[in-house]
Amino acid sequence: MIIVTGGAGFIGSNIVKGLNERGRDDILVVDNLTNMVKFKNIQGLKVMDYMDKIDFGEAVLDGAFDHEKIDVIFHEGACSDTMEYNGKYMMENNFEYTKNLFHFAADRKIQFMYASSASTYGSGKHGFTEKPECEEALNVYAFSKLFMDNYIRRYLDGLESQVVGLRYFNVYGPQENHKGKMASMAFQMYNQFRKEGRVKLFEGYDGYGPGEQTRDFVYVKDVVKVNFFFWDHPELKGIYNCGTGHAHPFNTVAKAVLKHFGAPVDKLEYVPFPEVLKGKYQSYTQADETALLSVGYDGGFTGIEEAVEEYCQVLDKTGGYYTRQDSL
Structure with a gap:
């Protein structure tokens, strides 16, 4: 059996799709469907069972899975809202829950992959290398992820x-x-153009020109590849960046979306930078891939223009969901 927490979410459901493509459907999906629209993410996929997140967490602590044959746990379930200010809620979801699953997996020698975040690098002024001197949380979401990473580091050698x-x-x-x-901005821009016939980006801020704030945009298919690389190499452990190693301005994504619609560049507009984001915004991210490449990852990453076009085609066809035919 394979367990995918957050399996009805974004990255989790893409991992389930990837597992299906590998011929695996003995998958327990763990999630919280309070946001009921997430059911659409798994209705086109093959899984063995579904379990609510709270029920699953309690079952793990109660020993209900102690004698189950579990090959690997992909732990993608977390609160991913970077604007969530309830620290107690965030730590319960992103630290305590992950900590319990980690110990469960370690005690039973189950491979355990979990979602950390590039937000652990804060403003990025110290770089984006998996080292404490580069790390700085700017909000409680980033703090919860960084706290978990540091907790894991204490156990790695043993x-x-x-x-x-x-x-x-x-x-x-x-x-x-x-x-x-x-x-993602690709999703937001696509739907904004469908609705308004234009795409909006922020004006210049933090020394960057209009729409020139940059990100290391990574296609979800490539994220699945990286997860599976580590699954295929159980001897590897640690904290690794999962990014392309290239920074692209938001303008590049916007122009790729406009190109998909056959729209001119003058359909791109700039709006004032929100006060609420000032001092809490990463204007630049770019993964240092040294550690990832040093352990042998050679799967590469999809070019941004190619990936945005492919994504837009899925949005055209199904509104952004995988159908069963797409999945198998």
């Missing part, structure tokens, strides 16, 4: 089984509809 934390940079692609305001 572990007999695999644990890998992947610091996701700006992930985009199919199955993120439910994320609303936290969905």
